Amino acid sequence: SAVISQKPSRDICQRGTSLTIQCQVDSQVTMMFWYRQQPGQSLTLIATANQGSEATYESGFVIDKFPISRPNLTFSTLTVSNMSPEDSSIYLCSVYTGLAFFGQGTRLTVV
Amino acid sequence: QQQVKQSPQSLIVQKGGISIINCAYENTAFDYFPWYQQFPGKGPALLIAIRPDVSEKKEGRFTISFNKSAKQFSLHIMDSQPGDSATYFCAASMGTSGSRLTFGEGTQLTVNP
Numbered sequence: 001s002a003v004i005s006q007k008p009s010r011d012i013c014q015r016g017t018s019l020t021i022q023c024q025v026d027s028q029v030t031m032m033f034w035y036r037q038q039p040g041q042s043l044t045l046i047a048t049a050n051q052g053s054e055a056t057y058e059s060g061f062v063i064d065k066f067p068i069s070r071p072n073l074t075f076s077t078l079t080v081s082n083m084s085p086e087d088s089s090i091y092l093c094s095v096y097t098g099l100a101f102f103g104q105g106t107r108l109t110v111v
Numbered sequence: 112q113q114q115v116k117q118s119p120q121s122l123i124v125q126k127g128g129i130s131i132i133n134c135a136y137e138n139t140a141f142d143y144f145p146w147y148q149q150f151p152g153k154g155p156a157l158l159i160a161i162r163p164d165v166s167e168k169k170e171g172r173f174t175i176s177f178n179k180s181a182k183q184f185s186l187h188i189m190d191s192q193p194g195d196s197a198t199y200f201c202a203a204s205m206g207t208s209g210s211r212l213t214f215g216e217g218t219q220l221t222v223n224p
Contacts, residue, residue: 006154033210042200042214043155092154096210100145100202104154 002027002095004103012109013083020079021106023093028073033094034066037105043092049076083110115203117215124222130188132218134201137182141203145212146175146186149198158186158199191222 003026013019023032034046046066047055055068070076080087090105116135124130134144142163147155161168161175161184168175174187188195198219202212 031210033212042217043202043212044214045211048211090154094210094212099157099160100143100204100210100212101157102147102154107152 001099002029002097002101004093004095004101006093006103006106008106009104010107010109012111015084015110017083018079018081019083019108020077021091021093023076023078023103025074025095027097029095029097030073031096032070032076033096034068034076034078035092035094035102037090037092039088046078046091080108083108085110115201115213115215117201117218119218120216121219122221124191124220126191126193126222126224128191128222130186130191130195130220130222132186132199132201132220133183134185134203134215135181135183136203136213138203138205138213139182140205141213142206143204144175144177144184145202146173147200147202148195149200149217155200188220191220193222193224196220196222 005024007022032049035043037043045058046061047057049055049068049070051070067079088110092105093103145160146158148158149155159170159173163179172189177184198217200217201215204212
């Protein structure tokens with residue numbers, strides 16, 4: 001298994017601002033993943049973050065809006081830029097170690 | 112082709128009963144099928160996962176049944192308890208990108224005392 005810590009756990013932000021979410025894993029992993037869960041909805045993959053290379057974004061998600069860093073094998077950040085109320089969601093970090101595990105998520109509210 | 116269809120959307124079961132949630136997929140390249148349990152305000156917790164080389168996997172009260180030819184898999188929760196009340200998600204992925212998951216829509220399970 002893997003222990004995944006996300007910070008912050010929740011935040012309320014003003015529209016037009018940016019928030020950076022941190023994800024720390026207790027072991028080295030090759031790939032880390034970022035998901036979005038809109039209110040009452042399922043999870044949607046935003047991007048795959050590999051150490052030492054650019055993140056790979058899914059259709060509908062762009063780097064300018066969701067820049068990702070992956071400086072080492074245990075840490076990644078996701079930034080939600082120029083936020084609007086539509087960005088209010090839970091953002092989740094995930095890793096795969098033979099099984100796929102998720103962090104507790106960051107609950108973002110944009111006002 | 113990437114979709115995973117989950118049913119029912121909501122399910123009410125009496126304590127001690129069996130809860131059954133079904134999922135169907137299209138992409139035959141999927142080879143990893145996990146189920147997650149999510150409580151309000153929490154991240155999804157991995158319950159149990161299966162790969163296509165077996166037709167059934169059991170862990171405690173939770174069983175996955177897998178039908179490769181029908182491209183369907185299901186979660187059975189035996190002796191359902193009120194503490195099992197949560198949202199359940201099936202998911203699927205392929206190859207070594209095990210966390211590049213495609214999720215079902217989710218099932219809201221309520222177990223009445």
